[in-house]
Amino acid sequence: MLVYRFLFLLALTLLATNLARAEDTVSSPPAEKPPPATPVEPTITFSFVHVDGPYIAMTFDDGPNEKLTPRLLNLLATHHIKATFFVIGQNVVEHPEIVQRAAREGHEIGNHSWSHPNLGKMSDEGVRRELKKTEDAIKSATGARPTLLRPPYGSISGRQKKWIHDEFGYQIILWDVDPLDWKRPGPAVVCNRIIKGTRAGSIVLSHDIHPGTIEAMPSTLDQLEAKGFKFVTVSELIAKAVPETPKPHKEPPAVPATAGSPSPRSTIAPRPNG
Numbered sequence: 001m002l003v004y005r006f007l008f009l010l011a012l013t014l015l016a017t018n019l020a021r022a023e024d025t026v027s028s029p030p031a032e033k034p035p036p037a038t039p040v041e042p043t044i045t046f047s048f049v050h051v052d053g054p055y056i057a058m059t060f061d062d063g064p065n066e067k068l069t070p071r072l073l074n075l076l077a078t079h080h081i082k083a084t085f086f087v088i089g090q091n092v093v094e095h096p097e098i099v100q101r102a103a104r105e106g107h108e109i110g111n112h113s114w115s116h117p118n119l120g121k122m123s124d125e126g127v128r129r130e131l132k133k134t135e136d137a138i139k140s141a142t143g144a145r146p147t148l149l150r151p152p153y154g155s156i157s158g159r160q161k162k163w164i165h166d167e168f169g170y171q172i173i174l175w176d177v178d179p180l181d182w183k184r185p186g187p188a189v190v191c192n193r194i195i196k197g198t199r200a201g202s203i204v205l206s207h208d209i210h211p212g213t214i215e216a217m218p219s220t221l222d223q224l225e226a227k228g229f230k231f232v233t234v235s236e237l238i239a240k241a242v243p244e245t246p247k248p249h250k251e252p253p254a255v256p257a258t259a260g261s262p263s264p265r266s267t268i269a270p271r272p273n274g
């Protein structure tokens with residue numbers, strides 16, 4: 001009974017925090033409402049998070065890049081936006097100071113493997129080496145171990161997800177908005193695709209190793225802010241997850257996800273991005 005009471009109070013506290021921060025949300029639940037059911041099995045994989053409020057997570061892969069990542073960090077700082085960086089281990093050891101700065105400024109650092117291979121096609125031992133070396137590099141640069149993995153190309157099997165989660169404690173993070181910025185379509189296209197695809201709970205994929213992506217960001221962030229979105233790290237977004245219940249409430253305008261690319265829910269299919 002005490003446990004339920006504690007969970008209920010915790011849920012109320014979280015709800016109150018969200019209400020205070022979100023612009024338009026649901027009205028307070030009646031006091032007799034039972035606490036939200038806790039999931040039986042923890043969710044391991046996320047490409048989108050169902051949230052009550054206009055929260056989104058911007059994610060930047062494949063860095064750090066010596067020139068572009070600091071530029072992006074400057075921009076994020078002026079906007080007071082927290083993002084998530086899925087870094088490549090061999091880039092981390094080349095520029096640990098950039099990763100350290102990102103972490104110090106409140107951004108989340110996730111594991112994106114050591115050398116960007118297709119994990120779905122590798123032996124467990126090979127995958128383990130890729131992840132462990134990168135985790136050690138991140139720990140050495142920032143003082144903290146990552147808790148998130150984004151598999152390169154989104155390629156990972158269900159079996160791999162499970163053992164990686166068991167062994168490393170990682171949540172597997174995919175995405176629901178993909179501007180295909182790695183094809184370098186130009187900053188305006190990158191910006192438009194992100195604006196069109198993003199809805200509350202979105203995890204937006206892009207790469208801080210392409211100049212066009214960095215050039216797209218000032219306008220992208222301005223427009224997302226104008227739509228009322230609030231930027232959080234991926235772990236913060238997951239912490240805001242609420243059960244999907246079909247109840248009417250106001251949200252920022254929901255736009256169909258993705259700019260012409262399929263949602264990466266299937267787990268094995270290799271993709272040219274990520």
Ligand SMILES: [Zn+2]
Pocket residue numbers: 061062112116152153273274
């Ligand atoms: Zn990548």
